[in-house]
Amino acid sequence: MDIWHFVAFNTALLAAFASPGPALLYFIRAALSGGRAVGIATGAGLATMAAGWTAMALLGLDGLLRLFPAAYAAMKVAGAAYLLWLAWQTWRHATDPVAAAARPRARAFAGGVLVNLANLKSVFFAAAVLVVIFPPGLSAADKALIVGNHLAVEVAAYAGLAFALGRRAVADRYLRAKPVLDRIAATVLGALGLRLLLER
Numbered sequence: 001m002d003i004w005h006f007v008a009f010n011t012a013l014l015a016a017f018a019s020p021g022p023a024l025l026y027f028i029r030a031a032l033s034g035g036r037a038v039g040i041a042t043g044a045g046l047a048t049m050a051a052g053w054t055a056m057a058l059l060g061l062d063g064l065l066r067l068f069p070a071a072y073a074a075m076k077v078a079g080a081a082y083l084l085w086l087a088w089q090t091w092r093h094a095t096d097p098v099a100a101a102a103r104p105r106a107r108a109f110a111g112g113v114l115v116n117l118a119n120l121k122s123v124f125f126a127a128a129v130l131v132v133i134f135p136p137g138l139s140a141a142d143k144a145l146i147v148g149n150h151l152a153v154e155v156a157a158y159a160g161l162a163f164a165l166g167r168r169a170v171a172d173r174y175l176r177a178k179p180v181l182d183r184i185a186a187t188v189l190g191a192l193g194l195r196l197l198l199e200r
Contacts, residue, residue: 001134001142006149008133013153016125022083022192023050026115027158028165029090029185030108032174036166041105043158045112050122051151057126058143072120076196079118083193086115091186094179120196 017024023046031039066072116122134146164170174181 001138001145005134009129009146010149010153012129012133013150014157017154017157022119022189023112023116025185025188026086027112027161029182030111031162031165032171033178034108035171036162037105038108039162039165040159041108042112043162044155045109045114046116047112047151047154047158048109049113049116050154051147053116053119053122054126054130054150055143055147057123057130058138058146061123075120079120080193080197082114082118083189083196087186087190087193090182090189094182094186118196 027039027042027046030042034042130146134142138146
């Protein structure tokens with residue numbers, strides 16, 4: 001491996017990070033409703049699970065899931081159910097005050113882990129990217145370095161976004177529009193959950 005492998009990998013990571021999906025949507029809502037500390041904790045949870053999917057791809061989980069489609073189907077249904085539950089909770093609490101919606105940091109971290117745990121397709125994305133970018137025959141140290149790099153990149157990206165969203169002007173706009181924005185978020189999360197559940 002050399003530095004250019006990591007440049008290509010990190011470019012792919014940041015492109016995936018910026019694409020709209022349940023992880024980014026959940027993070028933005030958490031950071032706006034709970035503030036910077038909750039946003040950073042949520043991002044750390046999301047990043048930890050995303051790096052975990054990369055570790056599992058390096059260990060061959062994607063191959064096992066293709067070999068045992070029933071296991072993949074069960075994990076997919078569980079992930080879809082969690083996203084649908086999250087959508088319902090977001091819709092139900094859309095009109096709650098922000099103080100009631102804010103989460104302690106420990107719960108914010110766990111919430112981030114669970115959202116990306118529900119995103120089972122991440123292991124297939126990671127496997128595809130790893131095969132294209134990195135050479136075959138990676139050592140255990142190489143794999144640990146790739147996973148650590150993934151974690152560091154995502155933690156840094158989420159922390160930077162949490163600081164940007166933590167500005168008072170941004171938070172004030174969110175507070176005024178919270179009921180509408182939360183219901184939009186709930187609709188998108190629900191649609192993503194249904195798509196995960198129904199797609200072949």
